[in-house]
Amino acid sequence: MRLLYRHLRSLSLQFIFVLIIVIAMTTSRDPASEPAVVIASELRELVGRLKQRLRRESGNHGLSLSQMAALGRLYRCDTATVSDLARAQNVRSQSMGHAVAHLQSAGLVESRADPEDGRRTLLSLTPLGRERVETIRAARDGWLYRTIEDRFDREEQLILAQAVQLLSRLTED
Known part of the structure; x- marks a missing residue:
């Protein structure tokens, strides 16, 4: 789990959002059976909700x-x-x-x-x-870490680690 956490910590927050969303999608249904457009739309919506949750967990500290x-x-x-x-x-x-x-x-x-x-x-x-910035990031990372620990079993965490590699291709130019 420490290795997974180190990988997640090194990624940008937005990339982590995408990663968590992909895992959530793959555990509920087979994404290969859905057209990419549906997956893309659901992914965008889930990223938005996860971003809002992370903001709520870390607080805004009086900042826009x-x-x-x-x-x-x-x-x-x-x-x-x-x-x-x-x-x-x-x-x-x-x-x-x-x-x-x-x-x-x-x-x-x-x-x-x-x-x-x-x-x-x-x-x-x-x-x-x-x-x-470090305080805000620590709050977000802490919530994300605890949530991964609480909601994903060991096998799902390994899948999540593999998804990190796959999702990194989304950010390549």
Whole structure:
């Protein structure tokens, strides 16, 4: 189980959602008998519900979804501009600028001039911001780990581990 948990921990949260959903689908019926379009639709719906559940389990800590996404991106990338964050979330730079301003006023994000291009401003997490992201992730990981332990027997957990390998192909370019 520790090996499975290490694999799951190293994956992105969204990838884990997909993984859990595929397992849930395979345990209730034979997905090979359904057209891919039906599987895709059910998978999308289940991913949405699982994302909502994980958000509920970790709490929002007074942050909007956009702000939480920006913190997560900065955690993974170390630095980014407001435009980088906006592009990653598919929102306008102005909207992301408002989200970042809130994060800065909360002491979670700091900015500095780009050493290679002084016209650009680079954003990064403060120690408090890094701690906040890690707290949120730990709550989500803990809930997910406990839920896997409680709801899947050893054989299903092994299937889940195999599904990690299969689902990784969905994220390949």
